[in-house]
Amino acid sequence: xxxxLTANGEPFTVTVSPTEGDAAxxxxxxxxxxxxxxxxxxxxxxxxxxxxxxxxxxxMNVYVGEGEAGRTVMVNGLMIQVADAEDAARSPxxxxxxxxxxxxxxxxxxxxxxxxxVAAGDRVAEGQGVxxxxxxxxxxxxxxxxxxxxxxxxxxxxxxVNPGDILVxxxxxxxxxxxxxxxxGQ
Amino acid sequence: MFKKILIANRGEIALRIMATCREMGIDTxxxxxxxxxTAAHVLYADEAVCIGKPEPGDxxxxxxxxxxxxxxxxxxxxxxxxxxxxxNGEFADRCQEADLVFIGPPGTVIRNLGDKITARRIMExxxxxxxxxxTWTVRTGDNMxxxxxxxxxxxxxxxxxxxxxxxxxxxxIVHEPAALVDACMAASREAxxxxxxxxxxxxxxxxxxxxxxxxxxxxxxxNVVHVLERECSIQRRHQKIIEESPSPAVxxxxxxxxxxxxxxxxxxxxxxxxxxxxxxLAPDQSFYFxxxxxxxxxxxxxxxxxxxxxxxxxxxxxxAGAQLPLTQKDIAGRGHAIECRIYAEDPENGFFPSPGRxxxxxxxxxxxxxxxxxxxxxxxxxxxxxxxxxxxxVHAETRELAIRRMAKALREYVILGVKTPIPFLVDVMESPxxxxxxxxxxxxxxxxxxxxxxxxHRDIALIAWVMDAMLQKPAGRQAETESRMPTPWxxxxxxxx
Numbered sequence: 001x002x003x004x005l006t007a008n009g010e011p012f013t014v015t016v017s018p019t020e021g022d023a024a025x026x027x028x029x030x031x032x033x034x035x036x037x038x039x040x041x042x043x044x045x046x047x048x049x050x051x052x053x054x055x056x057x058x059x060m061n062v063y064v065g066e067g068e069a070g071r072t073v074m075v076n077g078l079m080i081q082v083a084d085a086e087d088a089a090r091s092p093x094x095x096x097x098x099x100x101x102x103x104x105x106x107x108x109x110x111x112x113x114x115x116x117x118v119a120a121g122d123r124v125a126e127g128q129g130v131x132x133x134x135x136x137x138x139x140x141x142x143x144x145x146x147x148x149x150x151x152x153x154x155x156x157x158x159x160x161v162n163p164g165d166i167l168v169x170x171x172x173x174x175x176x177x178x179x180x181x182x183x184x185g186q
Numbered sequence: 187m188f189k190k191i192l193i194a195n196r197g198e199i200a201l202r203i204m205a206t207c208r209e210m211g212i213d214t215x216x217x218x219x220x221x222x223x224t225a226a227h228v229l230y231a232d233e234a235v236c237i238g239k240p241e242p243g244d245x246x247x248x249x250x251x252x253x254x255x256x257x258x259x260x261x262x263x264x265x266x267x268x269x270x271x272x273x274n275g276e277f278a279d280r281c282q283e284a285d286l287v288f289i290g291p292p293g294t295v296i297r298n299l300g301d302k303i304t305a306r307r308i309m310e311x312x313x314x315x316x317x318x319x320x321t322w323t324v325r326t327g328d329n330m331x332x333x334x335x336x337x338x339x340x341x342x343x344x345x346x347x348x349x350x351x352x353x354x355x356x357x358x359i360v361h362e363p364a365a366l367v368d369a370c371m372a373a374s375r376e377a378x379x380x381x382x383x384x385x386x387x388x389x390x391x392x393x394x395x396x397x398x399x400x401x402x403x404x405x406x407x408x409n410v411v412h413v414l415e416r417e418c419s420i421q422r423r424h425q426k427i428i429e430e431s432p433s434p435a436v437x438x439x440x441x442x443x444x445x446x447x448x449x450x451x452x453x454x455x456x457x458x459x460x461x462x463x464x465x466x467l468a469p470d471q472s473f474y475f476x477x478x479x480x481x482x483x484x485x486x487x488x489x490x491x492x493x494x495x496x497x498x499x500x501x502x503x504x505x506a507g508a509q510l511p512l513t514q515k516d517i518a519g520r521g522h523a524i525e526c527r528i529y530a531e532d533p534e535n536g537f538f539p540s541p542g543r544x545x546x547x548x549x550x551x552x553x554x555x556x557x558x559x560x561x562x563x564x565x566x567x568x569x570x571x572x573x574x575x576x577x578x579x580v581h582a583e584t585r586e587l588a589i590r591r592m593a594k595a596l597r598e599y600v601i602l603g604v605k606t607p608i609p610f611l612v613d614v615m616e617s618p619x620x621x622x623x624x625x626x627x628x629x630x631x632x633x634x635x636x637x638x639x640x641x642x643h644r645d646i647a648l649i650a651w652v653m654d655a656m657l658q659k660p661a662g663r664q665a666e667t668e669s670r671m672p673t674p675w676x677x678x679x680x681x682x683x
Contacts, residue, residue, distance in 0.1 A: 003652060007644040014648050021656060028656045034645045043653035049546045049602065051653055055646065062650040065545045065602030071654065073647040074546075077597035077612040078639060079605070080647035108538050110569045114375070135539050135569060139376050 004085040006070075011085055105142050105168040106161075111135035113159045118168070122150045130168045131155065148172045187506050188212050188263045191289070192256040193227070194277075195267030196246060198560030198576055199482070200227035203265050206498040215259045217252055219245030221568045226560050233259055240570045246270045249277050253284050263287035263505055265498075269572060272481040273300050289505040291458045291480050299455055299478040302349050302387060309475045312454030314447050317466060317474040319389035323349050326374050326384060330367050333388070337366055340390050346370050348377030349385040354425030356380060359391055394626040396467040397421070397476075398433050400448035401489050403500055404457045409510045412445035413489055413497075414519050416462075419625040420614070422537045427607065427630075428614065429485035430524040431492050434585060434623030435467060444473055445514075451478060460486075460501050484527065484577060487556060491523035491581035522588040523581045526596065526611045530573040533610035533637065541569045545603030550595040554581045554588075557599075567604055575601065585623065589615050609639045 003014045014034050021028040026045040031038070042054040049063050063074040070083025111133035118130045129141040130150070152169040155161055190213040193200045204214045204227070216231030221240035228234045235258065237251035238244035245251070247270055256264055264281050266272040272290065275297035281288040290296070299305045303323065309316050320336050337344045337360070346369045348356025356377030358369035370386055378384035401413040417433030418426040436444065448463035455478065462483050464476040486497045504510070531537045547563040559576035567573050580595055582588040593615040596608050614620050619633045626632070 005648055005651060007647055008639070008641075010644075012644070012648055014652055016652055018656065026657060028653060030652070030656065032649060032652065034648055037645060039645070039649060041649055041653060043657060045654075045657045050548075051650060051657070053646070053649060053653065055649060060646065062646065063546050063548070063600045063602055064650055064654040071651055072602055073650045074600050074602055075643050075646050075650065077593075077599070078609050078643050078647075079602075080639075080644060082647050082651040108532065108535055109540060114379075134376075134379065135541075139372065140536070140538060 006081075006083050006085050008081050104145065104166050105130055105170070106165055107133050107135070107142065107163055107167070108140075109135050110160070110162050111140075113155050113157055113161060113167075114139060115157050116153060116155065117141075118150050118153070120150050120153050124148065124150060124170060133161065142167065144168070144170055146170065146172050188261075188287070188502065190215065190232075190259065190261045191263040191265055191502075192217065192252070192259065192261040192286075193231070193265050193267060194246070194252050194271055195265075195269070196222055196225060196227050196560075196571065198558050198574060199267040199269075199484070201230055201560055202558045203267060203482075203498050204230055206496055206502070210499065210502065212502070215255065215261050217246070217255050219570070221566075221570050224565070226562055226565060229562075235259065240568065242270065242570065246571075249274075249280050252277075253280060253286065256281075256286050257284060261286065263289055263502075265289040265501070266481065268479075268481050268484055273479070275300065287505050289459065289501050291461065292456070295456050295458065296480045299457075299480050300350065302347070302477055305455070305477060306475070308454050309451055312450050314451050314454070314475045315473060317389050317476065320387045323385035323387045324370055324374070325386075326371055330370070333370060334363060334366055337363065337388055340388060343391040343393070345389045345391040346373045346386050347389055348373060348381060348383075349387055350377060350381040350383040354421070354423050356386065357424045392466060392468055393628055394469055395419075396433070396435055396625055397426070397464065397627055398436060398444065398467045398473070399462050399464040399479075399483075400444055401483075401486070401497070402448050402452045402457065402461050402463060403497075403504070403510060404452050404459065404461070405504050405510045406458055406507055407509050409513075410449050410452045410457070411510060411512065411514045411517060412448045413493055413495065413517055415441060415444060416483075416485055416488055417625060418485060419627050420620075420629050421627055422630050426485065427527050427529075427537075428524065428611070429488055430522065430585070430588070431488040432519055432522065433467075434625070435471075440471060440473075447473070447475070451475065459504050460497055484574075485525050487558060487577060487579040488523040488525050491556070491579060492519040492521055493517060494520075521581055521583050522585040523579060524585075524588045524592045525577050525579045526592060526607075528575045528578055528599070528601070528606055528608065528611075530567040530575055530604035531607060532605040533607040534605075534639065537607065539569075539573045540605035541567045541573055542604045543567075544575075544601065546600055547602075548598070548600035549576075550578070550598040552595070552598075554591055555595045556580070557595075573604075575604075575606065586621070589621060610634070610637055613637065613640065 017031045019029045029042045044052045051062050065072045067081045073080045114132040114134045124144040126147045128144045131142045148170040151171045155167045192215040193203050207214045213232045216228050216234040217237045218228045219240045235255035271277040275293035278288040279293035306316050343361045346358040356373045358373045360366050360369045373386045374384040396419045400415050404410040416431045418429045420428040451463045462479040465473040467473045530540045532540045544561050544565050549557045556579040580591040582591045596612045
């Protein structure tokens with residue numbers, strides 16, 4: 001069977017042939033292929049979020065928790081977001097990730113608005129500060145993701161805001177490309 | 187020695203203080219806000235008193251409530267930890283008036299040193315080298331021409347700093363005259379919110395300087411010693427994230443000179459208890475007084491690791507009136523220690539706080555590893571406070587071995603549910619620049635600007651996702667097993683009387 005997944009926003013197809021599984025003993029084995037690499041995998045769920053994997057004979061511990069759009073996997077000091085590609089595309093974070101960089105003005109964490117720097121009707125340049133928020137006593141300026149005209153200011157100084165709240169609506173300048181910057185990989 | 191003390195703080199530092207109290211047979215009283223009723227420090231304490239709403243002003247900064255809690259519980263002393271009321275002279279005075287021992291310096295000393303301008307004057311008189319800067323403060327609405335002239339005289343870049351500051355709040359670097367006014371306003375506003383005092387001042391900013399600080403201990407009998415230095419150059423958001431001792435830049439001759447300056451600073455200010463004299467160390471080995479932190483530092487464990495001292499025990503002994511048990515020649519460091527601060531924050535997004543519920547927590551362990559942790563799996567990191575989770579500290583024979591030990595400990599540290607800088611810190615530990623010890627306060631901007639996580643282990647993460655899905659229990663069974671606690675008889679296994 002095939003899974004279309006994303007790892008940190010990048011798509012991968014994982015071909016899986018389960019060879020053995022035993023829900024009672026919490027173990028499973030499978031052959032997998034990812035981007036041409038073949039893996040023989042044996043897994044044991046040690047407890048809750050903790051899996052022990054043997055990948056081509058090498059043992060390792062991985063931890064799987066809730067993620068932004070799917071699951072967060074922690075392995076060897078790295079935190080990797082893995083999601084079903086369709087789920088990832090449906091979630092706002094996934095959409096944003098896919099377009100590389102934020103496309104809307106929203107606070108990354110629950111915060112309080114300190115000041116509003118622009119008003120409806122103002123023209124803003126890409127990167128221009130539009131709203132200042134404070135969380136845990138740290139001030140952060142949220143910037144315009146693209147140049148355009150502010151069509152609505154949905155917040156005010158003193159307001160409590162949450163991630164996903166669209167604080168400023170900006171009508172994009174017609175000449176700007178749609179933000180589909182090429183994927184530079186790493 | 188005290189029989190019972192109150193800890194006027196929360197999180198990892200409250201737990202760290204209580205750990206020493208428990209060893210010493212001192213009962214502990216925790217205070218907590220309504221957001222912290224099941225926080226780790228509340229669960230650990232012998233007694234706990236709710237002191238108000240989540241907003242710090244209503245709880246951890248609420249002097250009346252804290253003093254009432256201490257008196258109500260018959261505590262004899264108050265340990266303020268770091269942050270909150272730790273550097274508030276009025277609180278120290280109020281404790282004393284209420285017949286409670288404040289575990290820290292007297293209120294007047296805190297006030298003198300907390301006011302950076304007064305502190306500068308004290309240091310100048312004591313012959314401690316100070317940074318070029320203004321000896322007056324700026325507030326919003328002041329004449330900005332005068333400020334601009336002062337900045338020109340100091341020479342750009344200049345640092346705008348909150349007079350009542352600490353913790354990286356109320357600080358701006360200004361590279362050109364055009365940005366000066368905005369920076370003063372922003373820093374002043376942040377200082378007003380964080381400390382209730384919007385006064386800021388200007389100081390020379392060195393692009394490549396190191397931040398090196400010296401721990402001091404002073405008893406009530408006039409004895410003062412320094413307990414070696416800590417290098418805290420690696421900072422983000424003007425807040426330290428990696429600290430170590432000894433500093434790779436400090437020779438034994440420089441250590442003696444900085445130590446003597448720190449002792450002179452402590453004597454000149456009438457210091458009592460544990461304190462830290464912060465210096466900026468320039469590339470030419472000249473050093474300048476920055477400020478005195480009149481409290482225990484977040485990074486105190488690196489000093490404990492190399493000296494074998496328990497600084498909290500020292501604080502308690504001094505507060506109880508004991509003489510320092512050692513003289514300067516008794517103090518020596520052994521090996522090398524490094525601390526990484528683990529915050530709930532997003533290293534991919536300017537280290538912005540990432541509060542939330544800790545879903546999974548596995549702390550690293552092993553030889554030479556210490557983790558002062560303030561949370562547990564299932565605990566909340568509330569939005570209301572500084573989002574520190576733990577201080578991960580390692581000790582090894584040499585700096586090189588300490589770096590490897592830290593990288594290993596970080597890779598084995600599992601925190602899910604909130605974002606953490608662990609992947610970033612691993613990359614720093616394994617970088618040639620950190621290994622070379624070539625540190626400065628601009629280290630992250632120079633070497634790790636636009637840092638992105640390594641793409642390694644992606645296949646493993648994908649494999650983990652698939653195997654996790656394959657090993658999901660059927661929904662019905664899972665619900666059944668989770669909904670009912672097994673009785674002791676079921677879990678006891680084989681037994682005999």
